Amino acid sequence: MLRWPELQESFRIATSSLRVNLLRSILTTAGVVVGVVLVVLMGWTINGLDAVWEQTISIIGKDMMYIDKWNWAGGGNWRKMEARSNITLDQALQLQQRMESAEDIIPLIRKWGGSVSLGNTSIRCSVTGTTAAYGNTAAGTAAAGRFFNGVEEHSADKVVVIGYNVNKNLFPTSSAVGQSIKIAGIPYRVVGVIEKRGFLFMDFVDNEVFIPLHAFRGAYGFVGRSFSVGIKTGSERLLDIVRDEATGHMRSIRNVSPLDDSDFSINEMKAFDQQAKNIRVGIWVVGMGLTILAFIVGSIGIMNIMYVSVTERTKEIGVRKAIGARRSSILLQFLIESALLCVTGAVIAFPIAQVLVGSARFLAVSVFELEWASVVSPLIPLDLLGIAVGVSILVGLLAGLLPAIKASALDPVEALRAE
Amino acid sequence: MSQPIIEIANLVKRYEMGDEEVFALQGVTLTIGRNEYVALMGPSGSGKSTLMNMLGCLDTPTSGSYLFTGENVSDMDDDDLAEIRNREIGFVFQTFNLLPRATALQNVELPLVYAGMAKDQRMQRATEALKRVGLADRMDHKPNELSGGQRQRVAIARALVTSPSIILADEPTGNLDSKTGQDIMRLFGELWRGGNTVILVTHEEDVARHARRIIRLRDGRIESDEVNPHAPLA
Numbered sequence: 001m002l003r004w005p006e007l008q009e010s011f012r013i014a015t016s017s018l019r020v021n022l023l024r025s026i027l028t029t030a031g032v033v034v035g036v037v038l039v040v041l042m043g044w045t046i047n048g049l050d051a052v053w054e055q056t057i058s059i060i061g062k063d064m065m066y067i068d069k070w071n072w073a074g075g076g077n078w079r080k081m082e083a084r085s086n087i088t089l090d091q092a093l094q095l096q097q098r099m100e101s102a103e104d105i106i107p108l109i110r111k112w113g114g115s116v117s118l119g120n121t122s123i124r125c126s127v128t129g130t131t132a133a134y135g136n137t138a139a140g141t142a143a144a145g146r147f148f149n150g151v152e153e154h155s156a157d158k159v160v161v162i163g164y165n166v167n168k169n170l171f172p173t174s175s176a177v178g179q180s181i182k183i184a185g186i187p188y189r190v191v192g193v194i195e196k197r198g199f200l201f202m203d204f205v206d207n208e209v210f211i212p213l214h215a216f217r218g219a220y221g222f223v224g225r226s227f228s229v230g231i232k233t234g235s236e237r238l239l240d241i242v243r244d245e246a247t248g249h250m251r252s253i254r255n256v257s258p259l260d261d262s263d264f265s266i267n268e269m270k271a272f273d274q275q276a277k278n279i280r281v282g283i284w285v286v287g288m289g290l291t292i293l294a295f296i297v298g299s300i301g302i303m304n305i306m307y308v309s310v311t312e313r314t315k316e317i318g319v320r321k322a323i324g325a326r327r328s329s330i331l332l333q334f335l336i337e338s339a340l341l342c343v344t345g346a347v348i349a350f351p352i353a354q355v356l357v358g359s360a361r362f363l364a365v366s367v368f369e370l371e372w373a374s375v376v377s378p379l380i381p382l383d384l385l386g387i388a389v390g391v392s393i394l395v396g397l398l399a400g401l402l403p404a405i406k407a408s409a410l411d412p413v414e415a416l417r418a419e
Numbered sequence: 420m421s422q423p424i425i426e427i428a429n430l431v432k433r434y435e436m437g438d439e440e441v442f443a444l445q446g447v448t449l450t451i452g453r454n455e456y457v458a459l460m461g462p463s464g465s466g467k468s469t470l471m472n473m474l475g476c477l478d479t480p481t482s483g484s485y486l487f488t489g490e491n492v493s494d495m496d497d498d499d500l501a502e503i504r505n506r507e508i509g510f511v512f513q514t515f516n517l518l519p520r521a522t523a524l525q526n527v528e529l530p531l532v533y534a535g536m537a538k539d540q541r542m543q544r545a546t547e548a549l550k551r552v553g554l555a556d557r558m559d560h561k562p563n564e565l566s567g568g569q570r571q572r573v574a575i576a577r578a579l580v581t582s583p584s585i586i587l588a589d590e591p592t593g594n595l596d597s598k599t600g601q602d603i604m605r606l607f608g609e610l611w612r613g614g615n616t617v618i619l620v621t622h623e624e625d626v627a628r629h630a631r632r633i634i635r636l637r638d639g640r641i642e643s644d645e646v647n648p649h650a651p652l653a
Contacts, residue, residue: 003535016520319516322477323577324505324533326498412477416516 006329007336014337017309018344025341028305031298032345032395033352035291036388040353042287043384046280048376053276055375056197057269061138062236064269065243066108067095067229067250071265072272084263086226089213091253095229098249101242103234104133107213109227111220116162116209117182118170125166125207127183129216130230135161137232140210145177145192152191153212160188164196165206183211184219196371239268295391298345299399306338306403317407318415331408338400342392349388354380423486424584424616425451425474430483432469432639443469445639446483451618453584456611458619458627458647461636468589470636471620475508475587476500488584505533509578513590515570517562523549523573524558530581548576552606568599575606585616592626604629608651 018025066072069084092107099105107130114127134140135147140161148159160183167176176190188211197205211219233242243266251262310317317330325333357380364373432444443466451457461467472478473485476492479500485493492503504510509530517526527545536544549558552572562570571591578586588607592600608629611617619630627633631650635642 005532005535005537005541008538009529009532020520315516316518319512319518320529320533321501322475322504322510322516323530324501324581326501326533328498329501329533413472416477416512 006332010329010333010336011340013333014340017337018340024305025344026348028301029298029341029345029348031294031296031301032342032392033298033349035294035298035395036346036349036392037353037356038287038291038294039388039391040349040380040384041356042283042291043387044353044357044377044380045287046283047381048373049276049279049283051375051377052372055372057272061232062269063233063239064137064139065231065233065239065246066267067231067246067264068267069226069228069264070267072267081265085254086224087229087254087264089222089227091250092227092229094253095246095249098253099231099242099245101233101238101245102231104136104230104232106131106133106137106230106232107227108134108230109213109216109222109225111216111225114183114209114220116160116166116170118179121170123166123169125163125209126204127216127220128208128210129213129220130210131213133232134210134230137230139194139197139205141195142192143195144175145190147210148191148212154214156214157212158186158188158215159191159212161192161194161210162190163194163206163208166209167193183209186219188215239270243268295395298342299395302338302341302396302399303403305341306334306400307406309337310334310403310407313407314410314415314418317410318412318418321410321412322416327408330410331404334404334407335397335400338404339393339396342396342399343389346389346392350380350385422453423450424453424488425449426484426486427473428484430470430473430480430485432466432473432478433481442639444473444480447636447639447641449634449641449644451585451616454611454614454616456607456617456619456629456631456650458621458630458633459636460621460624460627460633461642462622464638465636466639467620467622467636469639471587471589471618474585474618475510476503501533505530506581507584509575509581509583509586511571511574511578511586511588511591513593515562515567515574515594517570517573517577519562522559522561523554523565523576526562526573527577527580530577534581544580545576548580549573551579552576566599567595568602571595571599571603572606575603575610579610579615585618586610587618587620589620590622590626591619592623593621600626 067087069087070081089107092105096105109129111127113124115122115124132148132150132153135142140147142161143164147161152159160181162176170176170181171179176193179190180187181190182188231242231246233239247262247266250264254263256263320330358378361373361376361378364370427447427449430444430447431442434441434443447470459467459470469478473480476487480493483493484491487503487507492500495503518529524542524545527548528541531541531544546558549555552575554569554572554576557565557569562573565573591607592603595603604626607617607619619626621627628647628649629651630647632645633647634644
């Protein structure tokens with residue numbers, strides 16, 4: 001039976017004992033401090049990665065899929081994929097006509113390693129030919145100006161929409177919209193700048209410019225290139241339906257025999273989730289390992305100091321027992337003291353973790369100018385504080401258990417005799 | 420004799436010291452009634468401390484029976500004994516045994532904490548107990564801010580606070596100068612006259628003289644048990 005007055009008394013004793021042995025208490029909690037700092041850092045890192053990943057994937061478009069000769073996630077046999085016939089504009093247009101479940105079908109053709117120039121400055125980037133519909137996708141959202149429209153797509157206008165990095169490198173100070181840049185020697189009018197999309201390892205997607213298909217054909221030609229067909233489903237929920245329909249049509253358009261595998265890949269942003277998950281698990285495993293190690297070391301320290309505390313206070317235990325403390329009273333007293341010791345460690349750890357997290361983010365954003373880092377929170381996540389306190393209480397109780405049992409089982413006569 | 424509080428019959432306590440068996444008590448039979456004032460005397464090794472531990476329910480006998488206010492305590496478990504000690508026995512030790520980091524008031528409250536009493540009631544009763552021992556103005560002092568006599572008064576207040584059936588004092592003046600010791604003995608006298616049952620454990624004749632009945636132990640047996648002819652009048 002647990003009695004409220006005893007519980008209060010136990011807290012009073014525990015706090016006063018921690019105060020009296022302040023330095024010893026703080027030193028004892030070092031292992032717990034390290035453990036809590038690690039837990040918090042790990043959680044923060046995973047949360048940060050999630051945020052970066054979420055940002056990247058949502059900007060590229062969770063409702064998008066791309067029919068392509070290549071499997072983007074790198075799966076499958078590379079030689080086999082290379083041997084596939086190119087996807088042509090005609091096939092893309094046929095698919096456009098047949099598809100019923102999708103919102104938009106957007107042919108894309110890409111020249112990797114192209115370049116654009118402004119005056120004497122030339123930068124390398126990929127040049128993509130597409131239709132005005134690309135402007136309706138999350139990936140085609142303009143931060144300044146607009147995507148080129150249907151009229152411009154079908155006229156002979158030389159218009160271009162430039163990616164975030166291209167804009168930053170060519171027009172670091174002024175506005176790009178309305179300016180003229182050269183692609184393959186021909187001047188284009190910039191009508192829009194795409195908002196930043198790529199974060200972390202997806203940075204390349206911002207190194208891109210978009211021009212109408214006919215302009216692309218004029219500049220680079222379609223021969224020897226494979227189209228990619230962007231399909232905007234309009235909703236994540238429709239991915240399965242649209243994928244099935246698109247697969248069926250595309251197989252028929254490309255005359256794939258019913259017995260053969262499809263000679264194209266359907267790429268979705270979701271496919272990259274697995275990679276993100278792997279990284280997450282990796283961090284978690286390493287972080288957890290270190291954390292558990294720190295907590296083990298920490299709890300040995302706590303256990304040791306609790307044994308010392310029991311020995312030092314044998315007489316006090318005797319007195320308490322003489323005046324009516326039961327075994328459970330003494331047990332509780334030492335368990336609470338041990339748990340409180342650990343919570344002290346957690347409390348010490350929070351500001352340390354916060355300073356580390358804050359500095360890491362500051363370094364990344366302000367010193368190394370990593371823009372992706374700006375979506376990572378500069379604060380330790382609150383739920384982690386809760387978990388860390390919970391875990392340290394648990395560690396405290398476990399580490400304190402044996403010393404507390406020893407204390408509670410002391411013979412009062414022997415204990416009173418102690419000096 | 421008034422209604423018995425303590426009834427002991429053929430109490431034996433045997434210790435094993437290495438290979439040797441030591442009989443600290445070899446069949447002690449004893450009855451102590453309500454509102455008695457008893458001194459338990461004997462040289463060291465007489466079994467006096469062991470008997471005190473038995474009477475105080477700190478230890479259980481190897482054999483024999485012990486009835487405390489009619490309850491058989493000789494086969495109780497630790498927690499039952501703790502409850503008896505809390506409710507029925509007030510200890511006063513030679514070295515006071517106050518908790519150093521607690522105030523006088525908190526020290527006196529402690530038995531009530533273990534009794535599960537609420538804060539308000541605890542404060543009230545502890546304050547009353549401290550008033551009885553003349554320390555109303557020292558309640559917020561810690562033991563190291565009090566003199567030896569004052570510390571022992573705090574300890575006595577702690578023993579009184581639960582209104583126990585007996586007050587068990589183990590050499591209560593052993594660490595005090597003689598004048599302070601006399602003050603403390605006067606306090607015990609007052610408690611006894613107030614209706615308390617007091618058992619003193621001592622090896623000093625001067626101290627034992629305050630009691631109404633003196634029980635002498637030797638070699639684990641009762642050597643004599645007689646009314647004290649020198650006892651001051653009640």
